[in-house]
Amino acid sequence: MPSARQKGASVAAQDAAVESVVGSAADTVRDREIGVEQEHLDQVYRRLEEKIHEAEFLMNDAAKRGQVGTPGALAERDAQVFRAGVHLNRLNNEFEDFLFGRIDLLHGKDGRKGPDGAFTSVEPADDAVRPDNTAEIGETLHIGRIGVLDSDYAPLVIDWRAPAAAPFYRSTPVDPGRVVRRRVIRSKGRKVLGVEDDLMRPELTATLNGQTLPVVGDGALMAALGQARSHTMRDIVASIQAEQDLVIRAPAASVTYVEGGPGTGKTAVALHRAAYLLYQDRRRYAGGILIVSPTPLLVAYTEGVLPSLGEEGQVAIRAVGSLVDGVEATVYDEPAVARVKGSSRMLKVLRNAARGALEMPDTTPRNGQLSFGEEPAAAPGTPSQLRVVAFGRRLELEADELRRIRHNVLGGSAPVNLLRPRARRLLLDALYAKSGAAGRHPGDPELAAELRSSFDEDVTGEDSFIAFLDAWWPELTPRAVLAAMGDERRLGRWARRVLNPGEVRRLARSLRRDALSVHDVALLDELSTLLGTPARPRKRRELDPLDQLTGLEELMPQREETQRERAERLAAERTEYAHVIVDEAQDLTPMQWRMVGRRGRHATWTVVGDPAQSSWSSPEEAAEARDEALGSRPRRRFELTVNYRNPAEIAELAATVLHLAMPGMRSPSAVRSTGVRPRFAVLPDGGDLADAVRAEAERLLEQVDGTVGVVVAMNRREQAARWLAGLGERVVALGSLEAKGLEYDATVVVSPAEIADESPAGLRVLYVALTRATQQLTVVSGRRDQPDAQGVPELLRD
Numbered sequence: 153m154p155s156a157r158q159k160g161a162s163v164a165a166q167d168a169a170v171e172s173v174v175g176s177a178a179d180t181v182r183d184r185e186i187g188v189e190q191e192h193l194d195q196v197y198r199r200l201e202e203k204i205h206e207a208e209f210l211m212n213d214a215a216k217r218g219q220v221g222t223p224g225a226l227a228e229r230d231a232q233v234f235r236a237g238v239h240l241n242r243l244n245n246e247f248e249d250f251l252f253g254r255i256d257l258l259h260g261k262d263g264r265k266g267p268d269g270a271f272t273s274v275e276p277a278d279d280a281v282r283p284d285n286t287a288e289i290g291e292t293l294h295i296g297r298i299g300v301l302d303s304d305y306a307p308l309v310i311d312w313r314a315p316a317a318a319p320f321y322r323s324t325p326v327d328p329g330r331v332v333r334r335r336v337i338r339s340k341g342r343k344v345l346g347v348e349d350d351l352m353r354p355e356l357t358a359t360l361n362g363q364t365l366p367v368v369g370d371g372a373l374m375a376a377l378g379q380a381r382s383h384t385m386r387d388i389v390a391s392i393q394a395e396q397d398l399v400i401r402a403p404a405a406s407v408t409y410v411e412g413g414p415g416t417g418k419t420a421v422a423l424h425r426a427a428y429l430l431y432q433d434r435r436r437y438a439g440g441i442l443i444v445s446p447t448p449l450l451v452a453y454t455e456g457v458l459p460s461l462g463e464e465g466q467v468a469i470r471a472v473g474s475l476v477d478g479v480e481a482t483v484y485d486e487p488a489v490a491r492v493k494g495s496s497r498m499l500k501v502l503r504n505a506a507r508g509a510l511e512m513p514d515t516t517p518r519n520g521q522l523s524f525g526e527e528p529a530a531a532p533g534t535p536s537q538l539r540v541v542a543f544g545r546r547l548e549l550e551a552d553e554l555r556r557i558r559h560n561v562l563g564g565s566a567p568v569n570l571l572r573p574r575a576r577r578l579l580l581d582a583l584y585a586k587s588g589a590a591g592r593h594p595g596d597p598e599l600a601a602e603l604r605s606s607f608d609e610d611v612t613g614e615d616s617f618i619a620f621l622d623a624w625w626p627e628l629t630p631r632a633v634l635a636a637m638g639d640e641r642r643l644g645r646w647a648r649r650v651l652n653p654g655e656v657r658r659l660a661r662s663l664r665r666d667a668l669s670v671h672d673v674a675l676l677d678e679l680s681t682l683l684g685t686p687a688r689p690r691k692r693r694e695l696d697p698l699d700q701l702t703g704l705e706e707l708m709p710q711r712e713e714t715q716r717e718r719a720e721r722l723a724a725e726r727t728e729y730a731h732v733i734v735d736e737a738q739d740l741t742p743m744q745w746r747m748v749g750r751r752g753r754h755a756t757w758t759v760v761g762d763p764a765q766s767s768w769s770s771p772e773e774a775a776e777a778r779d780e781a782l783g784s785r786p787r788r789r790f791e792l793t794v795n796y797r798n799p800a801e802i803a804e805l806a807a808t809v810l811h812l813a814m815p816g817m818r819s820p821s822a823v824r825s826t827g828v829r830p831r832f833a834v835l836p837d838g839g840d841l842a843d844a845v846r847a848e849a850e851r852l853l854e855q856v857d858g859t860v861g862v863v864v865a866m867n868r869r870e871q872a873a874r875w876l877a878g879l880g881e882r883v884v885a886l887g888s889l890e891a892k893g894l895e896y897d898a899t900v901v902v903s904p905a906e907i908a909d910e911s912p913a914g915l916r917v918l919y920v921a922l923t924r925a926t927q928q929l930t931v932v933s934g935r936r937d938q939p940d941a942q943g944v945p946e947l948l949r950d
């Protein structure tokens with residue numbers, strides 16, 4: 153258990169620290185130890201600079217001697233220097249704590265070394281600890297964001313993802329392995345600022361180079377958790393806990409399934425896992441990992457974490473409303489509409505629409521608008537008759553015949569746009585049958601075929617036939633079909649026996665709106681599959697006419713694509729991924745699961761979520777769709793049990809709502825407490841909510857250094873932004889659904905009853921709202937909340 157481990161380790165560290173260093177002597181030991189780590193960090197930077205010089209020298213030397221070799225080799229050397237330069241630059245400027253850990257280990261069972269230069273043995277040698285409980289440190293490893301070897305290939309820094317770094321995260325006083333002391337190093341740029349130690353074997357007296365192993369400070373984790381929050385998430389690489397590490401390093405087989413309550417680090421773990429997978433198998437995963445996030449706000453909040461882990465541009469993090477290229481939906485439907493759009497009942501409606509839309513009037517956008525008015529009997533664009541002249545005869549197909557042909561073509565489930573060639577062929581068959589030419593050469597199939605082929609040529613060359621086909625079997629776009637569903641009468645037909653009239657009315661109304669909603673995106677994606685995209689002839693690369701004249705084109709080597717260009721191109725072309733990570737998985741609707749599933753048909757998966765935070769009204773239906781998307785792949789389940797975000801005081805209050813929302817579900821245990829209880833503010837009769845909320849936000853801005861989030865029911869979103877106008881960037885207003893996954897130093901939750909009554913999932917949404925704060929929480933109640941004398945609203949009373 154990480155909490156036990158944390159406590160055990162810290163207490164042990166504290167005791168040892170008290171024993172060995174008292175009063176100001178502690179500062180001396182700390183300073184000395186900081187000095188020791190500074191020396192090591194200096195050595196690391198010297199080595200990195202050396203490597204850059206080496207690469208530069210190689211290149212200059214090669215250029216001077218004119219032995220450039222192939223342009224590819226030059227480019228590779230160039231790239232090496234470039235990469236090394238970027239490296240150093242980032243180490244100096246971006247990685248505040250490039251080197252962040254150290255472990256001091258006992259001698260191992262055997263003397264084998266791994267590729268990173270560290271000994272591989274997990275267990276200590278039998279004689280590593282002497283009978284009098286003393287021991288000599290056999291190996292010291294420093295852990296950082298990337299690995300660095302010295303000129304003798306000894307490890308100066310071990311990459312945090314390397315196997316040798318695992319004991320830094322996994323070792324506990326209960327199961328210490330070879331680790332005696334675990335140290336977290338805090339640095340900025342090239343300067344070491346502090347060290348914090350945990351003893352994994354407090355019973356030992358260990359020596360390093362003949363000196364007793366010193367122990368400094370307590371609680372690197374606590375220091376990290378207490379820090380003020382900004383609008384971007386930080387990595388947790390220096391303090392990943394054992395149960396989290398198990399998930400991050402789990403083999404990427406089939407489905408890794410992780411559940412855990414609010415603040416247990418699910419999002420953090422998901423991001424670190426992406427970095428780990430890249431490290432493990434870069435060829436497979438570079439550019440091939442997709443992280444699906446519930447909101448653009450959470451994407452913005454988390455997207456800095458991977459670059460801080462040294463992984464830039466290799467992972468696509470996309471909000472569920474932006475999974476379809478070119479679409480960025482941020483509008484939310486009202487709960488009753490969202491429920492319909494997310495439900496798998498939509499599948500049938502969309503299938504009908506994709507086929508029925510062929511019979512729509514005109515679907516060509518005019519002035520950016522689509523026209524779907526009343527359906528006249530013979531609307532322009534939906535011809536009810538085909539007339540052509542072939543072999544000197546006028547041939548006609550009437551409405552009935554056309555309908556039969558269409559029906560015939562549409563039998564089966566092939567994508568509608570891909571059926572156009574078949575429609576064309578059946579039209580030609582029907583016309584040929586009428587031409588009287590069909591039976592002309594009964595004994596000579598070759599002649600008959602020739603005749604038929606010249607007939608087809610005749611007809612298909614006619615403008616009237618081309619125009620007819622374009623109008624009668626137009627290429628449909630998902631947007632056009634979705635817009636067509638905005639017509640209530642038509643939608644009623646497509647949704648017969650699936651949706652009730654009220655649902656049809658609300659759905660049609662929402663689809664007449666200009667902006668796409670988050671739930672529309674999954675419908676678009678489904679339509680895109682149902683409609684299909686006809687293959688277009690590939691554009692041939694245009695050749696430079698001069699090259700052709702001189703024949704130079706064949707002699708000139710093609711410019712090689714850089715790695716980065718390649719990654720970007722692959723990402724742009726990619727519709728399927730090698731690994732899909734779903735964050736806040738409990739929120740995906742069945743239709744969204746289908747959309748996400750299509751992007752990882754051959755992928756391995758990591759799915760993280762918390763059923764207690766689901767904002768979807770029927771979790772059972774979503775679970776079914778999830779199981780369908782993930783197929784029969786076996787799952788490895790993990791549970792995260794410790795809440796690193798909320799202080800116990802806030803977690804306790806949230807637990808009362810969890811109890812109402814999901815009776816019997818356990819809350820994660822909070823890892824720390826602040827002594828600050830949540831505050832309850834009540835709106836006096838006739839009082840103004842705007843004033844009350846603004847006053848609370850101002851008060852909290854005074855109290856915390858970082859951010860303040862004000863969470864309101866969705867329909868108060870815009871209003872709340874106005875209440876807070878002018879208070880500065882540290883404070884933000886959020887609709888309840890937008891708060892998902894985010895965190896703030898302090899939060900104001902406005903009217904729990906309003907949030908709870910918003911939808912059938914309201915209590916779970918309220919649970920999310922109440923678990924966003926790292927330090928302070930204020931609940932503002934109106935009359936509807938029925939606060940008691942202390943201002944505690946009814947929903948939050950024990």
Ligand SMILES: Nc1ncnc2c1ncn2[C@@H]1O[C@H](COP(=O)(O)OP(=O)(O)OP(=O)(O)O)[C@@H](O)[C@H]1O
Nearest residue numbers: 388391392393414415416417418419420796797893
């Ligand atoms: N091992 C750790 N060391 C330091 N901070 C941690 C650790 N694990 C989690 N945290 C911090 O705890 C907070 C919550 O983490 P995260 O947002 O990943 O939780 P979550 O499980 O996704 O929460 P929710 O379900 O509420 O969205 C973050 O600030 C994260 O940085």
